[in-house]
Amino acid sequence: MTGELAFIEALRRLPLHRGARGLADDAAVLEIGGETLVLTHDSMVEGVHWLPSQDMADVAWKLVATNLSDLAAKGAEPVGLMLSHTLGRDDDRFLHGLGEAMLTFGCPLLGGDTVKGDGGDRTLGLTAIGRAVHTPVPSRSGAQPGDTLFLTGPVGAAMAGFEALRAGTQGDTAAFRRPMPLLEQGLALAPHVTAMMDVSDGLLLDSWRLATASGVTLVIASEEVPIAVPEDRRADALRWGDDYQLLFTAPLTAALPAGAVPVGTVEEGETPLILDGLAVTDASGLGYAH
């Protein structure tokens, strides 16, 4: 077996909870009593998901933010966090950033596990538990032909921040270091959308995934996508992740909250993505592998 996709395909052959949604969504949905919980887990690996030179407070913040972004995409409010921590350098800074993020997003600690590492690169994990405010909980698979594709805001700011951080220039690095999960927007959008996910791996790659899960074609015109970088970086901005905007589909007539930008349309078809008039035949090159 090689690679993440093959592993996930094999996981799908194990006994799955109904709320696992076939392991094809951002989060699991657990109906319990009269409530609906949303559960998600994201891990970060040293050297893969963060630069070894980064402030561990920023790493902790991002670990919380990326998990809460998955809750946002399901229209869920945070309930609590389970931390999986490997002890290592700058744990004080890690805890400082963890506390900042927990206070900022109003999400307390529920528990977790702390283990000794072997001194090598570390893996840090977090399980976030949220409470869905609207049911059915938005999925990736509900986009309908005739819907419009929307984005909550510009992409590319995290890319610019990463490049400034790597180069050690004075550019604004906050979008990369301290992303903001769009929790309020997710709660407001959930009743209106037909499908929703967060843009974590690149707008085009995540659009491809939403289209594939929904069995539709997304038609996107590059120039309609709002970007936070100069025009000559447009192609890169559409392929870079980490901005955590929400990507969703809804009828054009939906009473959406202000701020959503239409970036494409949903059509019937076998091809997941038509970009600037051209059918995209495979997903490689659509997202930034980092």
Next chain:
Amino acid sequence: MTGELAFIEALRRLPLHRGARGLADDAAVLEIGGETLVLTHDSMVEGVHWLPSQDMADVAWKLVATNLSDLAAKGAEPVGLMLSHTLGRDDDRFLHGLGEAMLTFGCPLLGGDTVKGDGGDRTLGLTAIGRAVHTPVPSRSGAQPGDTLFLTGPVGAAMAGFEALRAGTQGDTAAFRRPMPLLEQGLALAPHVTAMMDVSDGLLLDSWRLATASGVTLVIASEEVPIAVPEDRRADALRWGDDYQLLFTAPLTAALPAGAVPVGTVEEGETPLILDGLAVTDASGLGYAH
């Protein structure tokens, strides 16, 4: 900051969910929608929690079993699992063992995250979600002077299994490789106990922890503890973990299900543990650090 205890002490100064129980229990307790969920996370590190030569199917089994044992100690039935997996060698075997454990214990997959490793030692994590059958959910902190201390069965079998595995002899290694979480026993005991936890780090060390959480003294006579190894290994068996027996306190008159063995008494006092008539003044040397 150095060490796990200092890290956990610092975590306690962050905003804690009420259900975190001050990070002093085996699991978190989340009341939601008229139900009570129990959540636990355990990680395993290559070279620390398993031998590099071990079958990854056994490692997967143990990852599931240790988490479900925490649910058992809270009288909770399994609902689902969130897997945090780092890709690496023998992922096929890992998935095989994962599937075996999930089928054996009736616990489906809810979701998780899969990441690429850097080729070094791996960290594998699992969050288990259970549903409490009895409330209040048993804690470590409820032992009352006058109660009796009970154990569900013998300790030492995992130690013997580990030693046989390490030595490559023909001894029975199943207790170490394939521990069984005592889910049915936990459900049956929950309504009767004043405190309960699983023995994961050694009977004496875990007794110390239960006593400390409850603010009582546990009085244990070594020779009353059932062991699964020859008499000359008694002292080691009481200090070795991984057997996942349940340790609990209850009034001697409680209508306990069959099979529980009294191993000590609960008294008022400042000293957590009196062993064979001697007050134990610190916890070092009570458990096996592995």
